[in-house]
Amino acid sequence: MAATVEAPTTPSVAPLPQVVAHRIDPAPTGWTSWVTTTDHKRIGIMYLVLTFGFFILGGIEALLIRLQLAVPNNDLLTPQTYNALFTMHGTTMIFLFVVPVMAGFGNYFVPLMIGARDMAFPKLNALSFWLLAAGGIVFYVSLFFSPPECGWTCYAPLNETAYLPSGGVDAWIFLIHLTGLSSLVGAINFYVTIANMRAPGMGWGRLPLFVWTILTYAVLLILALPVIAGAVTLLLTDRHFGTHFFDATNGGSPLLWQHLFWFFGHPEVYIMVLPGFGIISEVLPVFARKPIFGYKAIAAATVVIAFLGLLVWAHHMFTTPSPSLVLIFFMMSSFLIAVPTGVKIFNWIATLWRGTIEYTTSLLFAVGFIGTFLIGGITGIFVAVFPVDWQLHDTYFIVAHFHYVLMGGAVFAIFSGLYYWFPKMSGRMLGEGLGKTSFWLMLIGFHTTFLVQHSAGMEGMPRRIYEYSDIKDLAVLNMISTIGAFILGLGILVSAINVLISLKKGPIAGPDPWKANTLEWFTTSPPPINNFDSVPRIRSVEPMKDIRRQVLAQTGGTEASPAPTSVEAGRLSAHGGGEH
């Protein structure tokens, strides 16, 4: 392709890597170079841009929902439009934003963090991206005829043609298949890349925690996706080819759908949130200037959560006709999963403890994440107690609970990652003033929107209703919630503006603006096509610390200059790559 660079992968053997350029092409530019690219960094950026686009769409849908619910008995939207809106909102946020945005970060940073020059299968990687784009398109064109109206869970038998004959549900099925295939191909790619392409010396015990979570994310996707793919295929044949898998009047079972859906759906929750955990585990030690507390415990907790995540699916089905024994089993397994989750939170806080914490926007989002996600975790315990869930299930309490987990958890982590990694991807810093404004608006907006929803649910307000009567405190609670949603939306907008401004005007970042710990900071920002000319030998979980220490030693202990040395920049010079 461009420069053919051959550098020994183990520079410890040959201290001075040789750059042998047979031919050097200028880096490709123009839009065709994006469409045809197989470079993991460009694919990563396309992922991030596309998924943030969907995040904005999903956010607009959310604001329309909140406008409709602002006052009792509102008739701004028809019931049909309302049902279509929450279905599109939920589906967009899950299948077109949170899951693939993690693949975006993973694509860009997994190879960089493990010292690889690309993903294992670059062409499959491009395929993953284009399948995702296709899934988004087939789903959103249903706007021009009739979008699905059955919620992101699309329960049987409402999903059958007898009740929803329009093509919206079929568009939704198509979306599940395409995005599922995209994630599956991507997951295999991640798995192979992480298993085979780590830098010399990077054993499993030195794998960055973000990479651990992407590995777990990949395994969970591989286990869970075939189940939903099977389920929607059965639904497709029910709808168009005369089968009756989910049709009780012909011997089928609507509960089968729920089991299949949640056998996928619950691991999906961890698929969405585990990479977020990984981002937090990277960001906290950098800005607390302290090693992560309990690396092994955090990595182990990730794997345990993933395993237990496969055993809790029926806690979404506590109100279905089920024997007590089943209810008890799923209550206990859900309790069990709270333990490793709690362990992670304790470890993060212990990482901050006795650190020297720099209040960057990225760190603020990470701390906001811990504080907010904690509430989502605690309300998760409430709904795991199944008699209590009998009151809370399918109400606004649940809507609040999963937004604390997904918005307060995953989205805050994503923003933390965005502020942390934007300099690496663009070469420029994001504005801290706008960043902090955005953070506080989002934090306050978020809690204003969702805290009161717990109460609305307990006062009897079910989810997925387009209108409610003016009883109890529903009017005031919903008004507060709607105001909060607009504050939250404003906060997101501020970050979007920040990104647009900084792309052109942000201060130049340099290779390692945060003095971070992992290998992606060992190269220029943005990295060259081949990422690294030489890959150092890894001796700990914090290779960059080792490298900086060594540079200090080599330069005779003179104080570290704020400008990164050529070694830190990864562009080789006489220092020989910083190994030894």
Add this chain to the structure above:
Amino acid sequence: MASRMSRRLLLTLLVVVAGALLLAPIASADLFSPESGGSKNADDIDWLYKATFAIALIVFIGVEGVLIYSVVKFKARKGAVAAQIRGNTRLEIGWTVGAAVVLVVLATLTFVKLDSIRNPPDSSPDGLQLADTSRRLPPNGKALNICVNGQQYIWRYTYAADCKGGKNLGAPFSYEEMVVPVNTTVTLDIEAQDVAHSWWIPKLGGKFDAIPGYTNHTWFKVPGKFATKPGGTVFFGQCAELCGRNHANMTARVRAVSVTEYQAWLERRKADIKAAEQAAAQQRKQLEGSTANSNPAGPAAPGQNPARPTDASSTQNP
């Protein structure tokens, strides 16, 4: 500049939010726990919720407190050096066990309350006098059973001991409003006609899904104090499982009345249904031959005209 602006913005927002949060609870007392009061199972769920809440509050304040403390206390200052700690096995085992213990306590509380939430008690002596229907529950086998049937977008109640296979044909029924006697254990067999629905009257306990092809069960028993005034007390609820466009309008009411009032209502209901059936039969006779589309027996739901004038008009315009 930007940071001062954001601080001012933050302050005003904080005031707005705090004000809103303070104002809201004044309106009602049950903002912080599920509804209860209409039946013992709802009360027990409420108790379990509050117990969980108490434990959760301690965990919440503890963890959130340490988090905020460490972020504030360990803010980077000149000359401060971060402690290079990589872990502490004892501490880590400690909090893992700690978390597990909290959950064991919660599970224990749940098991203690489970029986009284899940299983109905006997009716009180001053409740409706019932024949032994040999139901598995309550313990003496006597309960007033009502078949609850969810359909887009209305609830139908049939007052019959057996809900299966049309065995309740001819039994008294009502739509949307269920009338029950106080002090009497009412068991519900919950089914669905078309799509999935969910039965939920918050003050009378948790919700139970109505799923086509399945029968779900729950119960409630309204204390006598709710029937002291004539007309009794109405408990409101609504369908809690998305069932289509008008899911929001699928409301349900349970009116708890005294035993005598209940008996009078049931007799009146039987008579009404009989009268309506006769009227319908007569009408059917008139229409005989002109249309194959016969009326379903009995009066239709409130809001629907039992005579279905559409049938008649369609015969006039062939």
